[in-house]
Amino acid sequence: MASEGASSKEVKAETLIQPNTSNLYRVGHDDLPLSCPMAGMYLWNSHPKVYLPIETTGRAKCPYCSASYELVDNDQADGAG
Numbered sequence: 001m002a003s004e005g006a007s008s009k010e011v012k013a014e015t016l017i018q019p020n021t022s023n024l025y026r027v028g029h030d031d032l033p034l035s036c037p038m039a040g041m042y043l044w045n046s047h048p049k050v051y052l053p054i055e056t057t058g059r060a061k062c063p064y065c066s067a068s069y070e071l072v073d074n075d076q077a078d079g080a081g
Contacts (some may be wrong), residue, residue, distance in 0.1 A: 024068045027054070028077030034069060036062035 027034055034052045052060035058071040 023066070024070060026070050026072045026076060026078045028072060028074035030074050031077060034060060034071075036065065036067055036069070 025038070027038075031038065032055065034054045035049050036052055037046050037049065047064040050062060050064060052062065052069060054060040054069055054071050060069045061067070062069075
């Protein structure tokens with residue numbers, strides 16, 4: 001049974017977004033409200049969570065890690081949503 005738990009954790013880790021591997025993340029409306037780090041990022045606690053106002057301009061930048069976010073249609077998003 002222990003091996004089953006380990007393999008399910010490995011599968012979950014593969015589906016998570018790796019933080020700081022990209023300077024630009026494309027997020028969809030399903031990812032709103034947008035926070036950095038996003039809930040689906042592997043190290044979601046890499047810095048304090050900050051909510052980013054992306055709805056008005058379609059772009060936002062994290063004040064902690066400088067990751068840029070662009071709001072796109074859901075089918076074009078890289079985000080976890």
